[in-house]
Amino acid sequence: RGVAAEQQTSSGASVLGLDPVSGLDLSIEDKIFKITLNRPSKFNALTLEMYKGLTDALNAASKDKSTTVTVITGTGKYYCSGNDLSNFAALATAGKEEIRKTAEMAGTVMQAYVQAYIDHEKPLVSLINGPAVGISVTVLPLFDLVLASDAATFHTPFAALGQSPEACSSYTFPHLMGQLNAAEILLVGKKITAEEAQRRGLVNQVFPDTEFAASASKIVSAFSKLPPQSAKICKKLLRDPHRQKLTEINAIETETIKERWQSSECHAAIAAFMSRSKK
């Protein structure tokens, strides 16, 4: 169901007020604000417009009084293949100043996107229906509940692509799974299964793919029925000790990746990736 359809079912003015964005479906079902990545032909890769639409949707959901829980999931085989590298395809041929401007702009968009997770006031649930790559993995520790199909995999090949971790993962991943497990994923670039992600604390529960939608839906529905003030206050207590640090790390990681996007290592790695993809 697209945004147009959802506008008929959604009940909050602040939700209706959101502009439709290609690749994103928004819906309100009972007490659940649901964001669905819907760009399956590109494995739900995130365009700059989708980043902005997600930021707006998260911020609106955070304040929406008609819902108690915010959910993000994907359509098709993938959950999300991460940053759409076509966002940076121009980098290889552009002049230095143009590259700098593009990196600056993309960094600003990404920083606001991550900040929307840091500041989200409601329980936030991710339903990982399939492979997750890059920034769709690194934001996971900023959720409160992550449920995954056993068809999901998790991959963040930052160093191999000449880039660097974002979404506060340089801080949250070591905190979540320990320094060595974090470095193995963020630095070595190891791809892990849903079961392995659960062992590392990156996923709460894994379900057989055929049962995933139904099982996850039941858990989210129960979650949405908790006393809403208490749920928000529990979440606030869990987030507050880290909020300032997360905001600082978001800024540092953004500066770092903007510099990376202007580096020859990154340009060479993206060019090699693009050429492999076309074969």
Added chain:
Amino acid sequence: RGVAAEQQTSSGASVLGLDPVSGLDLSIEDKIFKITLNRPSKFNALTLEMYKGLTDALNAASKDKSTTVTVITGTGKYYCSGNDLSNFAALATAGKEEIRKTAEMAGTVMQAYVQAYIDHEKPLVSLINGPAVGISVTVLPLFDLVLASDAATFHTPFAALGQSPEACSSYTFPHLMGQLNAAEILLVGKKITAEEAQRRGLVNQVFPDTEFAASASKIVSAFSKLPPQSAKICKKLLRDPHRQKLTEINAIETETIKERWQSSECHAAIAAFMSRSKK
């Protein structure tokens, strides 16, 4: 064995100086200061008197020169069913000012109780003989060793009861098991088994129920024979980097739960729980 019996076996004046408290047994066995929750008819739920007695006992054990290790365990089927909700039964019918005073008083008692764990100078061992609920779970990361029977379960349904996490768990649980596993327990309210608690780092070792007492006793005995100064210094090194933060979080969580206890969400949830319990 009750306090009266123990007074004959205990060797330190500071232990003998402790007033007897209904529901608590204190004993000194060799180098071990043992606190036993003994209110099995109420599943070892904690009355305000028990909180105060435990605080005094922990503080006395911390300074006692005749013992090297402090142990807490329970009598009967339960380890501890947490806060005795009858502490708050009056809230439903009382006037606003009376509720405020009760919340203020109970908050002060609980804050001192938690601080006694933060500041305890000796190795602290929990022997979880059966189900653990609420604050008996949330204090566990403030111990140094947690051994459990496979009859134990762990449950902290704070949000469902209109309340909020205490005992520094909003800080210690994410540090111990990662943000997502912590939120699943403290926010979603999932009840976990002893095996699952071990996988999450909340329990060190799990034993078949029939072998639990003997196996745990052997481990505690060996633990109590370590060079005592070195053991205290190891513990101090492990605690010091977090002590100030723990003290701050204890204060923040106390303010939060005092406010929760005065909320209509909490009153409705407790009333519903009480009425379910009576059926």
Added chain:
Amino acid sequence: RGVAAEQQTSSGASVLGLDPVSGLDLSIEDKIFKITLNRPSKFNALTLEMYKGLTDALNAASKDKSTTVTVITGTGKYYCSGNDLSNFAALATAGKEEIRKTAEMAGTVMQAYVQAYIDHEKPLVSLINGPAVGISVTVLPLFDLVLASDAATFHTPFAALGQSPEACSSYTFPHLMGQLNAAEILLVGKKITAEEAQRRGLVNQVFPDTEFAASASKIVSAFSKLPPQSAKICKKLLRDPHRQKLTEINAIETETIKERWQSSECHAAIAAFMSRSKK
């Protein structure tokens, strides 16, 4: 292969400039700077000269432009049996002032050694070929990748030896595996297997002993081929949030262990250990 042999294969002047140290082999193979503990008759126990040699080698490798990854491993059955207690054999019979001077000197050497890990700028890999004891275990969370043979075990009996944790382990171990798992190892002194170390996040991957060298070599080789600037920047992002705290903790732990080395508990424990070893 000893240092002399290596000097013929190494390509960087800063590597060649290192003085040979008995018990340490240095080599450069492709993009890999390899440090091998080679004192198998003493289970690769670390003499004060080896601490200094390792510190110099780590600092040189960190700045070396010809290599991208630094690796530490051991020769023979053991990875490393930790601090050579003969470093402290004299303590039992020496006078107070002599003991103070020895403790002061050894503490300074150890602090510089640990700081070399904290400040190392390149991906750092440990290949644990067999049992690891004491400081060879406590530094592991300062690596970026730890691969182990299933013949490896991990043991840090600090309290039992009248000593205290070093190498920032009082901070890194709770961060890595949670407070309770950390205390069980650092305070209770439990020895764990490679599989258990992996479950606790202290080891990334475990291999059958016969396949260890070949499997590890393949992983390290792939790791060394990542874009080097990106790899260094990823590592820097992961380390920076903790670098100041690690440096502070290193100083605190050093002061603590210097005091321990002058304590009668420590002298008695080392004397007992030495006398057991001789039987």
